[in-house]
Amino acid sequence: MSEYVVGIDLGGTKIYAAVVDREGKILATARKKTKAEKGFNKTVKRIAKCAEKAIENAGLQANDIAAVGMGSPGPLDLKNGKIIETPNLKWVDAPIQKELEGLLEKPVYIENDGNAGLLGEYAYGAGKGAKDLVGLFIGTGIGGGVIVDGKLLHGYNQNAGELGHMILNPDGPKCGCGNNGCLEAFASRLAIEREIRIAEIKGVQTSVFKGMDNKSSRLRSKRLAKAFRDEDPAVTLAIRKSAMYIGYGVASLLNIFNPKIVVLGGGVIEAIGEPYIKIVRSIAEKNVFPVAIRNVKIVAAQLKDDSAILGGAKLAWDAVAAKENKK
Amino acid sequence: MSEYVVGIDLGGTKIYAAVVDREGKILATARKKTKAEKGFNKTVKRIAKCAEKAIENAGLQANDIAAVGMGSPGPLDLKNGKIIETPNLKWVDAPIQKELEGLLEKPVYIENDGNAGLLGEYAYGAGKGAKDLVGLFIGTGIGGGVIVDGKLLHGYNQNAGELGHMILNPDGPKCGCGNNGCLEAFASRLAIEREIRIAEIKGVQTSVFKGMDNKSSRLRSKRLAKAFRDEDPAVTLAIRKSAMYIGYGVASLLNIFNPKIVVLGGGVIEAIGEPYIKIVRSIAEKNVFPVAIRNVKIVAAQLKDDSAILGGAKLAWDAVAAKENKK
Numbered sequence: 001m002s003e004y005v006v007g008i009d010l011g012g013t014k015i016y017a018a019v020v021d022r023e024g025k026i027l028a029t030a031r032k033k034t035k036a037e038k039g040f041n042k043t044v045k046r047i048a049k050c051a052e053k054a055i056e057n058a059g060l061q062a063n064d065i066a067a068v069g070m071g072s073p074g075p076l077d078l079k080n081g082k083i084i085e086t087p088n089l090k091w092v093d094a095p096i097q098k099e100l101e102g103l104l105e106k107p108v109y110i111e112n113d114g115n116a117g118l119l120g121e122y123a124y125g126a127g128k129g130a131k132d133l134v135g136l137f138i139g140t141g142i143g144g145g146v147i148v149d150g151k152l153l154h155g156y157n158q159n160a161g162e163l164g165h166m167i168l169n170p171d172g173p174k175c176g177c178g179n180n181g182c183l184e185a186f187a188s189r190l191a192i193e194r195e196i197r198i199a200e201i202k203g204v205q206t207s208v209f210k211g212m213d214n215k216s217s218r219l220r221s222k223r224l225a226k227a228f229r230d231e232d233p234a235v236t237l238a239i240r241k242s243a244m245y246i247g248y249g250v251a252s253l254l255n256i257f258n259p260k261i262v263v264l265g266g267g268v269i270e271a272i273g274e275p276y277i278k279i280v281r282s283i284a285e286k287n288v289f290p291v292a293i294r295n296v297k298i299v300a301a302q303l304k305d306d307s308a309i310l311g312g313a314k315l316a317w318d319a320v321a322a323k324e325n326k327k
Numbered sequence: 328m329s330e331y332v333v334g335i336d337l338g339g340t341k342i343y344a345a346v347v348d349r350e351g352k353i354l355a356t357a358r359k360k361t362k363a364e365k366g367f368n369k370t371v372k373r374i375a376k377c378a379e380k381a382i383e384n385a386g387l388q389a390n391d392i393a394a395v396g397m398g399s400p401g402p403l404d405l406k407n408g409k410i411i412e413t414p415n416l417k418w419v420d421a422p423i424q425k426e427l428e429g430l431l432e433k434p435v436y437i438e439n440d441g442n443a444g445l446l447g448e449y450a451y452g453a454g455k456g457a458k459d460l461v462g463l464f465i466g467t468g469i470g471g472g473v474i475v476d477g478k479l480l481h482g483y484n485q486n487a488g489e490l491g492h493m494i495l496n497p498d499g500p501k502c503g504c505g506n507n508g509c510l511e512a513f514a515s516r517l518a519i520e521r522e523i524r525i526a527e528i529k530g531v532q533t534s535v536f537k538g539m540d541n542k543s544s545r546l547r548s549k550r551l552a553k554a555f556r557d558e559d560p561a562v563t564l565a566i567r568k569s570a571m572y573i574g575y576g577v578a579s580l581l582n583i584f585n586p587k588i589v590v591l592g593g594g595v596i597e598a599i600g601e602p603y604i605k606i607v608r609s610i611a612e613k614n615v616f617p618v619a620i621r622n623v624k625i626v627a628a629q630l631k632d633d634s635a636i637l638g639g640a641k642l643a644w645d646a647v648a649a650k651e652n653k654k
Contacts, residue, residue, distance in 0.1 A: 156586055162582040180614075
């Protein structure tokens, strides 16, 4: 019997894969750039190569792996294993599960990336022990996930939990999804970058772009974090604005779900950490019914960059267990 | 064995009670004004009298009644049967369950009014057969409720489902809850009234206040509905704005919960009906992931003014059944 699974996190910027044991321990990892703009087929091959590299790095072979679980940008068609549409990757109706199963010759299970991230934190991280959780993962976009009474919220078409696309102001900035004023359009890394560029145009001082090869290329979270620690004026403004909007979003989610734990993860949280979460807590507290935040924890993801790969691993292990029970 | 229960709907404006049989059939009803401003104790007595009047109107006596279920403005402390705070009634920590049990000498069960309304529609109305539902009840305030996989969503402190207090714009108008820009502050009957008065000040023509004894008293839904049908300019603007914001809220709720049915109820919906819901559908469709609205119904509450009393009745019947099963 195979003793390991591969968990994969497919992001807008990078692919991240890990070999994981039954206890959620990571044996080895591998990373590749997503390069979604080169088309779906090329990215799928890069995902498979990334998984194979992680297996190789763990000193294992394909037949040591029982299954593969992946967090992917959504919305997803879980029944047919397809990515229906993705604001950040620009693919439509992409049969990712079948293609990956063909390349890896393993059963592959997929979940929305936000769901995968929250599942990882629920199984192995900041959400352990709670039955009602909300997760927000703030990176290139904003992924979300909800666990109600110990189960991932899926909804009628299995596309619940798109928390990044709550409307925070119908007259707000355009979102990658095509609508206006989504939480993602106010608070994602791309939104932070837009705010910094607007502030710079308005004359607010910033040195965050200094030393970048190409000023129009994407700002990475680590560069942002350094500028925030150095109190770069435009960066400070933009990060605070992002955290404020996440605070308003969390207030709404507390009134809607009244969870026990709100887990905040993703590249922005990993890079900035507690100073960001403090602003979120302060805004959320001021904009919610007191009872809906009483004894509720708003915390950083513990697994950091590993939330979604471990959620993918958990997904794979749950599927393996379900198959074993059927026998 | 008692063959009937009493369902009660405690609203900001009126108390409504009904005697209901096991099949959800209403035998008789009674109504009283809430008069919350006269204090909690007086209103509790009015609630008890209203229930007794409904029993009398049904030609029954107290010992024909097995239990009482009530929808109440929240947030509620369900464990201790208290109203914690109510934006519209202004009471704090009001022990409504115990007081009513004392006056009526019956077991009393309470739920948030939005939950009660949705429970009524789920058991006997527009939500029959679906397992994932979202309800919005647009009256003096905005109540909400969510059913996930056949069960009312309660959350960690049992205060989930406060959908009227999603933030639709942090810089928006002040809400009764003390925060800014809640859905309720944009779309409730009080918000519609505010918009009409603002429009009138700005010179938009309106005859909606004509013939009212006191121009500063509350506009009733029926008067609003007549003015809307007569195409009163200020009223048309205000009703459309309310429906638009409900549309944005519904779009967010579809992305968050992906329910099979969205039920819209309350005084405003009952009075205006389909023209209002058409605007909601149109705005929701334009602001949601297509998959999250595919085959989803956005419909008016079928039980109209009776959603919450029938939800209260269902609550009472469920409690009676749970007791019978224990024996």
